[in-house]
Amino acid sequence: MKIELPQKVDYIINELMKNGYEAYAVGGCIRDSILGKEPEDWDITTSAKPQEVKKLFRRTIDTGIVHGTVTVMLEKEGYEVTTYRIDGEYEDNRRPKTVEFTADLIEDLKRRDFTINAMAYNKLKGLVDVFNGLSDLQNGVIRCVGSASERFDEDALRILRAIRFSAQLGFEIEEKTLEAVIAKASNLEAISAERIRVELNKLLLSPHPEKLIDAQKSDITKVVLPEFDTMMNTEQNNPHHIYSVGMHSIKAVKEAGNSAVSFNPKETLVLRWTLLLHDVGKPYCKTTDQKGDHFYGHAEKSAETAKLILRRLKFDNETIDMVFRLIKWHDYKFSLTPQDMRKAVNKIGMDIFDLLFEVKAADTLAQNPNTWKEKMDHLDQAKVIYQEIKANQECVNLKMLKINGKDLIYIGFKPGKEMGEILNRLLEQVLDNPNLNEKQILLRMALQYKPDGIENSEE
Structure with missing residues (x-):
């Protein structure tokens, strides 16, 4: 060769x-x-x-x-x-x-x-x-060199790496190696959060993130991500779902990235973690009545729980913040008017809005197929409105407002809390009517809010 x-x-x-x-x-x-x-x-x-x-x-x-x-x-x-x-x-x-x-x-x-x-x-x-590695490559097998138990005793991270390579390559773990994975899974407690995080990232970004289920069956997640075990054991008996919370989340991860929108590596990782953890709070919010299971308030609970998990795994603050916000808003129902969509972008954040569409689509396609059409049609309509807002560069936040604090000071306002409140009031007006986002128009509007006794430097 x-x-x-x-x-x-x-x-x-x-x-x-x-x-x-x-x-x-x-x-x-x-x-x-x-x-x-x-x-x-x-x-x-x-x-x-x-x-x-x-x-x-x-x-x-x-x-x-x-x-x-x-x-x-x-x-x-x-x-x-x-x-x-x-x-x-x-x-x-x-x-x-x-x-x-x-x-x-x-x-x-x-x-x-x-x-x-x-x-x-x-x-x-x-x-x-x-050690016949070529044969194992050709046969799609993950096999330890020599004694699997000895290899895993040497470095317990290899236990998780076996699953990760299986996910990246689409291979199966050889029987004796798998037996040792299960027997030695608790050894992962000795491994640092940083090393665990690297392997989980590679697994989630792989072509087969569903191999995380193999990690759960092998008692690995019991050590490195115990919340996933709880998710896998939480059923969802309602018209929207046909899978457990865990299985639904894995299917959502697999759906991620299937749209025409391309994301950079950082965004892709955020997307995968968001979809894995977007319903992590459901087991703690579950109630059941004659209509089935309900999960009221699960988005907020999931966001908070995800933040704790990502902190435990030593993620950077930017990743934690993006995942937290995406999970918090993943169940948000868009109102299909330009005015309401601008307000939604302002509330949620333009930096994650394209990602949010991807999260909502993947979440939907991992639910009951009988519910897909109406939800996806609604999402598609929301995308059209949002794309028009972006194309027209309509103002959706204070940074896009055509005036700022310096402009207010120039016409006689004093720096402080009140000035910030006035800028926010102007933004509210512009969110309702983007045509108002012109400097002279905004300055005239601001003067209407000016407290008595402040001189106008332009007068």
């Missing part, structure tokens, strides 16, 4: 080999290359010790030199070069107490997590695949 190595990767490998060392591209880059995907980065493994690597290349960074990793800089690009190593005893389900360098590639490959990530390649030797 031939793999096309990038020129700089090939150069580093050749330099090491010319000086009497072994060197290979290794791990995920080989997996992705075989699958026909563009690797995100290229890792190199070598028999050379870190100090020996440093002597061969002009610019290097001691990325993790204690564990054998040196970053070789070629122009502005960095490539991690790691010495073959044998990990010592693991004591915290995360990292080895000691690392021993070795001259044996196979010993290095033995310590890796899954067979599909334990292949190495260079042009001279070709593919080194002692």
Whole structure:
């Protein structure tokens, strides 16, 4: 098998080999290359010790030199070069107490997590695949290298990574590996929230976010996202729904991104988390009567609960704020007039309005199909009105108002709370009638609100 190595990767490998060392591209880059995907980065493994690597290349960074990793800089690009190593005893389900360098590639490959990530390649030797990773790639299997229990005891995050790779690649987890996942799931309690967050993000952004259900069945979410277990166990017996809260939410995540609107990576992540958690508060709001189940106030409860979850997972404040607001307004019923739509944009925020349409569409399409048409027709009409508002650049917030505080001061107003109130009163008028958003018109209107005794500098 031939793999096309990038020129700089090939150069580093050749330099090491010319000086009497072994060197290979290794791990995920080989997996992705075989699958026909563009690797995100290229890792190199070598028999050379870190100090020996440093002597061969002009610019290097001691990325993790204690564990054998040196970053070789070629122009502005960095490539991690790691010495073959044998990990010592693991004591915290995360990292080895000691690392021993070795001259044996196979010993290095033995310590890796899954067979599909334990292949190495260079042009001279070709593919080194002692654990049948190629066969597992071809058969769509996630299998641990050697003993799955030992691999998961070494680094418990591998338990969640098994599910994540399954979601990204659409593979099934091999039976003994899955047994170990279930048996060792509680080990994830030792893993930091930041590392958990990274894996959950990759899972939700994958082509198969429904694999989160496998994580729930394997007791993983009991540790990393216990609210999802509660969602999966909360039925919705009413005309709008045919799935449990959890299953509905997963189906909504899968629906996300199917529209013609494109979102940047940050927005896409916000969208996926919003849809996963948009009904997380329902189990706490559920009531039942002769008409079925009801979830009054669930949007507000879900928004607050989602905020707590995202904080626990150490998300940044911007992501938390966007998800919170989208969930808070996900059940908002649009009134189909330009005036009311402008007020809705002002209330909800223009920065998330396109995302809100996506959330509402995905939410609807994950409900009872018998209820889709009316809801989607209503949503489509709302979109048309909103697009006209955007196309006409109609004012929907104070930033778009044609006057500001400086203008009010110029005509005699004093800085303070009252001035802000006047600007908001003017905005209310403009939301009703966008034609009023002209500077001279607004200034004349403002003078009508001016308290007695304030001089007009223009008089």
